Each structure stands twice: as C-alpha cells, then as structure tokens.
Amino acid sequence: MHQLTFRKYLVLAGITVFSTAGDSLLARGMKELGNVSLHNFSGLLLAVLNPWVTAGILLLLTFFACYMSALSWADLTYVLPATSLAYVLVALVGHFRLHEAISLTRWLGIALIVAGMGFVTAGPSVTPSHQHEKSPDALPDTASQEIRS
Amino acid sequence: MKDLHAWAAIAIIGMAATTGDVLLSYSMKRVGDVGELWKRRGVLAVIRRVLGTPTFALGVMAMAVAFYSLLFGLSWGNLSLVVPASASLTFVANAVAARIFLHERVGRRRWIAALLVAGGVVLMAL
16 A cells, blocks of 8 residues: 655654644734624724734745645545544644633544544545546656555 | 524635535646645646646635634634634535535545534534
8 A cells, every 4th residue: 555755754743733733813802802793894803903814824825835745645535534633633623722612522523533544644645537538747756556445 | 692693604704615515626636736736846836737727727716715804703703613613514515515516526534524524523613
C-alpha cells in the first residue's frame, strides 16, 4: 500500500493545526465585537480591523495553502476525514481557552471522529479516476492503487 | 431566535463550503501535484498555474461566502456548535458531491470513515 511521504503528512497536520488556530482566534475576535446583524453590515466589514480577527485570517490563509497543496495530490474524500481532528481540537480549544462546556455526548463524538480518521488514513490517499485529465506536468508518483475496499 | 439565526448560518456555510470544496478539489487535480511542480519550476509557476485555473476563482468565491457566513454564525452561536455543525453538513454533502462530480471512488473504508466522522461531528453539536 502506498504511503504518503513525511512532507505530505506535515501538510495534513498543517491543515488541522492552522484551521483550528485560525477559527479560535476568529471566535475570540468576534466575541469581543459582540453580535453582528444584517442591520449593521459595516460592523462585519470593520471586523477585519480587530487584531484577533486579522491574526485569525492570516492563519486561515496558511491553512488554505496547505489545503490546496493536499488537494493537488489526494482525494477530497481522503483529505476531509484525515484532517477531521481539527473539529476535536476546536472543541478542546473552546473548552480550555473560551470556557465552553464539553458534555458526555460531545466526548463520544470526539471518539467517533478519531476512529473515522484512523479508518481513512489507513487506506489509499488517491483513487484512480477514469476521466482524470492529467496535465503534462503532473507526475503519477502519488497515484496509489486502491487495493480493494 | 438567536438559535434560528445560528442554524440558518450553518446551512448556508454548509452549502457554500461544499460548492467551494468540490470546485477547489477539481481545480487542484487539474493543476497536479504542487510539490513536484514547485521543485521543477519554482513557486511562481505554481501560483501562475493555480490562479490560471478558472474554476479556482469560482471555488474561492464560494469559500468567501462560507467564510463570511461563518463570521456571522460565530457571533450568534458557540464556537463548539457552529463549527462542528456546519462541518458535519459539509462533510456528508462533500462525500456525495465528490462521488458525483469528482468521480472519486468512495470505497467501504471511506464510507465508514465518512459516517464515523459525520456522526461524531453531529454528536458534538448536540
């Protein structure tokens, strides 16, 4: 079974970490600003001036670069579960930094997500697609064959 | 009322994010492995190639809609409700959309993973 290189695992880890950190900083900034409503649309545009929101956006841009890189060599249905640990991290950050409660069902949810992540990462990252248009520069190096499942 | 706002934001985030994910995944598959391209042609070639893919801009636009909906949603609901709930919706929609539009072969392993994660995310939103 084809294994991802260490660099590619780093990219997947980057997706997880940067999206979590970015979302958390955004949430902190938006809490500071209070409720934004449609009647107060300029408030939403001014939100980017809040330093927490700015930092959050920068981290989310880093996340986006990692995400695009991953999508260039792995299937969407692989990248999403493989990086789903981000939701667990978001809950933990919400719990420890923003003091939001984690109930028993939420802990159960965390367990399921971790299990799902283990399932998909044990399989191939790319499935051969019949009508896959290969651009001349694309190398077939990561095209692992789907074994059976 | 606040809850209704939060769930409306969650629905919009989910739909916009799915559209964006599918368009971006399609674009990046056309671009090819950016790591390889970077090594052989440099980072400028990567940027030029990515920005030159028309569906990439469409995907970014859909993501921008999802992002601004997220900003709205976060000001109405808890971080640990809005993020997991919209993610769960995006997740299920994406698995279906990737099969239909991207022709990815979603095998047994991926369905199990998708259902486990989506179920887990739903539990987290309860």
